[in-house]
Amino acid sequence: MAWVKALHIVAVVCWFAAIFYLPRLFVYHAMSEDKISKDRFVIMERKLFRGIATPSAIATVILGAWLISFNPSYYLSSGWMHAKLALVVLLSIYHYLCWQIMLEFRDDTNKRSHVYFRYFNELPVFLLIGIVILVVVRPF
Numbered sequence: 455m456a457w458v459k460a461l462h463i464v465a466v467v468c469w470f471a472a473i474f475y476l477p478r479l480f481v482y483h484a485m486s487e488d489k490i491s492k493d494r495f496v497i498m499e500r501k502l503f504r505g506i507a508t509p510s511a512i513a514t515v516i517l518g519a520w521l522i523s524f525n526p527s528y529y530l531s532s533g534w535m536h537a538k539l540a541l542v543v544l545l546s547i548y549h550y551l552c553w554q555i556m557l558e559f560r561d562d563t564n565k566r567s568h569v570y571f572r573y574f575n576e577l578p579v580f581l582l583i584g585i586v587i588l589v590v591v592r593p594f
Contacts (some may be wrong), residue, residue, distance in 0.1 A: 462517035473508035477575035484568040499556045533594040
């Protein structure tokens, strides 16, 4: 179980690292004006999303389900776990939104400003804070 938990934590860290950096790339992409820069950001975003963010998200979910399987009656009856899983669902929706935005940039149809993406970039911080507090403190 300790190995599964360690790998789950590594996957979570990698997923959040990617989900923090991808919207930051959107900020810079939205500010870019020349085709060379825009093309470079399309490649960077695709590689980050496909190479790190999505595999880490999948690993996080699989390893998390594996952890739950060790004691499902406890985890599935705990309020903190329900709240944590709700936040993971929100993070997954955010991940999907990043994919949609990435496609808009690829197709050169983005209409949002760099200021929008600066705010968008901050949303997963709140999810991370909530998830960590729920797992460590287990308030209910």
